[in-house]
Amino acid sequence: xxxxxxxxxxxxxxxxxxxxxxxxxxxxxxxxxxxxxxxxxxxxxxxxxxxxxxxxxxxxxxxxxxxxxxxxxxxxxxxxxxxxxxxxxxxxxxxxxxxxxxxxxxxxxxxxxxxxxxxxxxxxxxxxxxxxxxxxxxxxxxxxxxxxxxxxxxxxxxxxxxxxxxxxxxxxxxxxxxxxxxxxxxxxxxxxxxxxxxxxxxxxxxxxxxxxxxxxxxxxxxxxxx
Numbered sequence: 001x002x003x004x005x006x007x008x009x010x011x012x013x014x015x016x017x018x019x020x021x022x023x024x025x026x027x028x029x030x031x032x033x034x035x036x037x038x039x040x041x042x043x044x045x046x047x048x049x050x051x052x053x054x055x056x057x058x059x060x061x062x063x064x065x066x067x068x069x070x071x072x073x074x075x076x077x078x079x080x081x082x083x084x085x086x087x088x089x090x091x092x093x094x095x096x097x098x099x100x101x102x103x104x105x106x107x108x109x110x111x112x113x114x115x116x117x118x119x120x121x122x123x124x125x126x127x128x129x130x131x132x133x134x135x136x137x138x139x140x141x142x143x144x145x146x147x148x149x150x151x152x153x154x155x156x157x158x159x160x161x162x163x164x165x166x167x168x169x170x171x172x173x174x175x176x177x178x179x180x181x182x183x184x185x186x187x188x189x190x191x192x193x194x195x196x197x198x199x200x201x202x203x204x205x206x207x208x209x210x211x212x213x214x215x216x217x218x219x220x221x222x223x224x225x226x
Contacts (some may be wrong), residue, residue, distance in 0.1 A: 045211045049226045050204045052146075053077035058222060064215045073220055075205040079150050084202055086157030087195045093120075093164040094184075094191040101171050101184040113169040120158070120165035127151075127158035164191075 053075035060072050093116075100109070131151045138148035164187070171180060220226070 044216065045209075045213070047072065047207065047209065049073070049075060049207050051075070051077060051080070051201065051226075053080070053205060053226055055220055055222050055224050055226055058218060058220050060215050060218060062215055062218050065213075066209050066215060067212045068209060070209045071206055072209055073207040073226070075207070075226055077205050079146075079153065080198065080201050080205060082150070083153055083157065083198045084195075086154070086161070087191070087198045090157065090160050090164055091188070091191045091195050093161060093168065094188040097164060097168045097171060098181075098184040098188040100168060101181040110169070110172040113165070113172040117162070117165035117169040120162040124155075124158040124162035127155040131155040160191075 054077075055073060056076035057074040058072075059074065060066060060070070066072075100113075131148075131154070134143065134148050134151040137143045138145055167184070167187070171184065
């Protein structure tokens, strides 16, 4: 039996993974088997990222044999990295609030909490001013919408950090009631959820193959936007 395979097509990102399903076997059941000739097209999977970012690494080349979960492309997303830094900082602040609510604070800690709140509030005010400026430019079409979104994310994260720092300072001064302790613990859990969401987004910066097969085409190039 002779068989041919045909591989074609391209992808949004530029990676095509051809998942070959194998050759069918024919048996004529005659003393002199008949030679049959046929053609089967390869099954193809188009792979594209869920976020838009610049391509940092292309990890495969045409002809590579890959398995499910093989890393194909790594993306560089400053926005995701910034959100991760902001989320982890907010988480640390929220956890500190919860600890202080449970154990109380010393005078030195109260002073430190006040200074931390003032710094966080200054940063939040600056982020708000920056966002207003960038938002105006985006509305006029002078800058990309992505820049506005990044400024908005930074503004919100800075505001959340300032609120967390203020709560920490207030609790340090007054001491925490049982309901305050519960609220602080709930805030810590909420921020932990935000961190988990950002971690999920960070995982999307590494594109992995959902199928096993052979890389048919690699159109992605380092430095391009996905």
